[in-house]
Amino acid sequence: MARSDRLLRLLQALRTLPHPVTAVRLAEETGVSVRTIYRDIDGLRAAGATIDGATGLGYHLVEDMALPPQTFSRVEIEALVLGLEEVKHVGDPKLARAAEAVFAKITATLPERLQLHAIHAVNGIYRPTAPAAPSLDMAALRSACWQEDVLAIRYTDEKGQTTDREIWPLSILYLENALILIAKCCRRKAFRRFRIDRIKDFSPTGHSFRPHRVALLREFVSQAQAEERRPSDTKSR
Incomplete structure (x- = not known):
């Protein structure tokens, strides 16, 4: 080393x-x-x-010479601590370790008085039970999003039907009771929300959709916002 x-x-x-x-x-x-x-x-x-x-x-x-001094207000520190605690709770083990590392790096740059605010924050996260750990390799799935790798997935829908698809993975959403993969489905030529607990397995195809991820995410958000503004009777059709 x-x-x-x-x-x-x-x-x-x-x-x-x-x-x-x-x-x-x-x-x-x-x-x-x-x-x-x-x-x-x-x-x-x-x-x-x-x-x-x-x-x-x-x-x-x-005093850490590797990190510049940081200045946060007390409420900003509370927000950071609360957010990182939430990541430690809902994230997979690698994300949870990353949240701990971020907290350590941030507190190392704070003056002693603010370090105490961070260590003894007023706000906190408590959940009596931890969420079920995903069976998939979440680090590899995040990497596929970042690298813009086309994935082959095996997916079981809500009716129990299993299909093989190729997708362009864009983003992972953490909902209260589920993890959702936002992707462009190559077969449907449309955006899809895949529940990660229904993805049986995935693998890179060796193809890339770079550099379209950011533009596709903007398009997805625009479509989602338009759907939210649409009257409820129109949505149900």
């Missing part, structure tokens, strides 16, 4: 782990030896990071 990558990984561990964090714990988190941790702590200090602590006592990242 390159030294620069190692130092970035150590910084992230110092941001995210409860402090004071021991060199042994940092070594476990970053996959290096304790001796390397001691050297890298010295290296981070020399580069401008303020790290309290010493051998045997544990370490605390006081």
